[in-house]
Amino acid sequence: MIVQIFGAYIAVVACSILLEAPSIYKYYNGIIGAVGWGIYQIAQLHFxxxxxxxxxxxxxxxxANLYARWFKAPLTVFFIPGFFPLVPGSAMYLTVYELLQGxxxxxxxxxxxxxxxxxxxxxxxxxxDTAFKAFKKVKYSKSVF
Known part of the structure; x- marks a missing residue:
């Protein structure tokens, strides 16, 4: 599992480079992707x-939301590469492959x-996203009164 998490880190960093994310964020994107893949692997044991x-x-x-707020950067810089390991590419490939095989x-x-x-x-x-918006709305409404 450690090898897969490290592989996810490398893949997300490479995806960040490919998507031309600012170079300062590519290693943070790798952390997001690796943590997400590790949680996915652990959850697969139970769910x-x-x-x-x-x-x-x-x-x-x-x-991704926390990093975007922390670095004051657009959310998509962290969001898109972070989800790279979870994207169902192999399932779509196998769908077409099996369909062509009959x-x-x-x-x-x-x-x-x-x-x-x-x-x-x-x-x-x-x-x-909804939780962050609700938290922001509650925070704003408390500061008004």
Whole structure:
């Protein structure tokens, strides 16, 4: 598992370079991706695919939001590379591969997995974003009175 976490770190740093993120942030992006992948691997021991992706997505979204506020940088600088390890690329590849092989049942199963992962990534992002907006609104309303 340590090797996979280190691999996720390297992959996210490479993705940050490829996406031309500011060079000062590429190592922080690697930390976000590695932590998210580690949480995903640990959650996989206890939960299924969708719940594990959601839990890891919550961690990635939380860290990306915190780093964006800490460094006063756009959220997407941390958010997009951080989710790189969770993106369902292999599930989509296997969907098309099995479809071309004529195995529609396996193709449908892989497609469902890809959709589950994508929905959980979006839901985790929405959850953290809503929590940050609610916290900001509560903080603002307390400072007014």
């Amino acid at each position: 299924g695919l969708a719940v594990s992706t959601y839990i890891a997505g919550l961690a990635i979204s939380l860290m 195995n529609t049942e396996a193709s449908a199963g892989n497609f469902l997995d890809a959709i589950k992962i994508a929905v959980m990534i979006a839901l985790s992002s929405f959850t953290i």
